[in-house]
Amino acid sequence: MTHVTVTPPARAHEPSLFRLAGLPYFLIAFIARLPFAMMVVGVLTVVVSARGSLALGGLTSAAVGLGTACFGPLLGAAADRFGQRAVLLVLAVGNAAMLLLFTAVVYGEAADGFVLLAAVGIGATAPQVAPLSRSRLVTLIVERMPEERRTRTVSGTMAYESAADETVFVFGPFLVGILASALAPWAPLVGAAVLTLVFVGAFALHPSGRQVSQDRDADGRAPSAVSELFRPRLLIVVLGILGVGLFFGAMLTSLTSFMADRGAPEQAGLLYGVMGVGSAALALGVAWLPARFTLRARWLVFSAILLAGTLLLWVVDSPAAMMIALAVMGIGIGPTLVTQYSFGAARSPRGRSATVMTMLGSGVVVGQSIGAAVAGELAESAGTEAALVLPMVAAAITFGAGVANWALSGVTHRRAPVKP
Numbered sequence: 001m002t003h004v005t006v007t008p009p010a011r012a013h014e015p016s017l018f019r020l021a022g023l024p025y026f027l028i029a030f031i032a033r034l035p036f037a038m039m040v041v042g043v044l045t046v047v048v049s050a051r052g053s054l055a056l057g058g059l060t061s062a063a064v065g066l067g068t069a070c071f072g073p074l075l076g077a078a079a080d081r082f083g084q085r086a087v088l089l090v091l092a093v094g095n096a097a098m099l100l101l102f103t104a105v106v107y108g109e110a111a112d113g114f115v116l117l118a119a120v121g122i123g124a125t126a127p128q129v130a131p132l133s134r135s136r137l138v139t140l141i142v143e144r145m146p147e148e149r150r151t152r153t154v155s156g157t158m159a160y161e162s163a164a165d166e167t168v169f170v171f172g173p174f175l176v177g178i179l180a181s182a183l184a185p186w187a188p189l190v191g192a193a194v195l196t197l198v199f200v201g202a203f204a205l206h207p208s209g210r211q212v213s214q215d216r217d218a219d220g221r222a223p224s225a226v227s228e229l230f231r232p233r234l235l236i237v238v239l240g241i242l243g244v245g246l247f248f249g250a251m252l253t254s255l256t257s258f259m260a261d262r263g264a265p266e267q268a269g270l271l272y273g274v275m276g277v278g279s280a281a282l283a284l285g286v287a288w289l290p291a292r293f294t295l296r297a298r299w300l301v302f303s304a305i306l307l308a309g310t311l312l313l314w315v316v317d318s319p320a321a322m323m324i325a326l327a328v329m330g331i332g333i334g335p336t337l338v339t340q341y342s343f344g345a346a347r348s349p350r351g352r353s354a355t356v357m358t359m360l361g362s363g364v365v366v367g368q369s370i371g372a373a374v375a376g377e378l379a380e381s382a383g384t385e386a387a388l389v390l391p392m393v394a395a396a397i398t399f400g401a402g403v404a405n406w407a408l409s410g411v412t413h414r415r416a417p418v419k420p
Contacts, residue, residue, distance in 0.1 A: 075358060340360065
């Protein structure tokens with residue numbers, strides 16, 4: 001009898017995530033994030049222009065964040081239950097309509113309360129493209145890639161997604177400024193409505209939008225209980241990412257106050273970009289870190305660097321010194337955020353990946369809103385030095401959550417595609 005040895009296919013022929021999803025997916029998912037990045041700044045711009053009140057503008061921006069925070073996880077749960085395609089198609093139409101309705105309300109004679117209510121509606125219907133993209137890609141990795149490649153691929157995916165988010169949140173406000181200056185203050189919101197219809201719709205209709213977790217039962221129900229979303233090992237990640245959101249909101253607002261004291265508030269965005277560029281670059285580099293540098297160690301190390309960077313704010317007395325401090329913070333913030341999303345992917349209860357990712361995304365939004373509001377109030381009432389304390393507090397929360405996570409990460413999750 002002749003024995004034939006079958007040679008396993010070469011690793012080069014194994015499907016990569018890029019091949020599984022396709023180039024159009026990444027282009028569509030990137031542009032589909034833009035409307036969300038334009039909303040908060042666009043709302044602030046149009047309210048200040050139409051109503052002449054900076055205070056109302058700030059409250060309205062916070063109302064958008066409130067709507068996202070309250071409804072984001074519910075939309076994620078709906079995507080898990082009914083599939084992303086149906087939920088996103090409804091949101092694409094609903095959010096575009098709310099953006100146009102808000103514009104009409106602001107320029108109309110409606111009371112300020114209706115303006116705030118319409119802003120909540122914008123946040124409540126905001127398509128959660130970034131969290132749902134993470135969930136979609138993780139599902140592809142876990143269910144269609146060889147097990148030995150999942151850990152590095154998940155890490156690389158979270159790195160790319162975080163870098164894409166940061167790029168969009170830098171470019172989004174820039175696009176708002178261009179449209180508002182070249183056309184009219186209402187133009188960014190109308191533009192966001194068009195982008196939402198076209199690109200969120202395309203994101204929903206992409207073939208990967210049919211992907212439903214194999215953990216779901218035939219009727220769409222998850223095999224895991226809702227209570228698993230409230231386990232300490234997952235909630236500590238939500239707390240940590242809330243700290244990151246607090247840092248983003250507080251740092252940008254206090255930095256604006258710092259530059260306003262020096263007569264150049266318009267340069268705050270340029271300085272902030274120093275941190276953003278470094279953060280995005282280091283976030284992408286996380287995928288190449290050795291496996292022995294575990295996730296829980298990464299959280300501690302990089303959040304400690306972030307904390308050290310914020311402590312430099314005690315002695316910052318010039319834009320040049322602020323730039324150095326921001327550069328140090330950039331080294332820490334990007335990898336920390338990537339690591340937290342990796343933990344979220346690893347600790348998602350079976351069949352609830354989209355829910356977890358939208359919980360984390362909402363944590364960032366809530367943190368940004370609170371951080372910006374509190375830092376703005378401190379800057380106005382107590383001065384810039386008081387406002388600059390808030391980024392330190394946010395970094396301390398992130399680092400403290402990392403310490404708690406170290407203790408909670410002693411046992412590896414039974415389904416985790418990555419090792420803590």
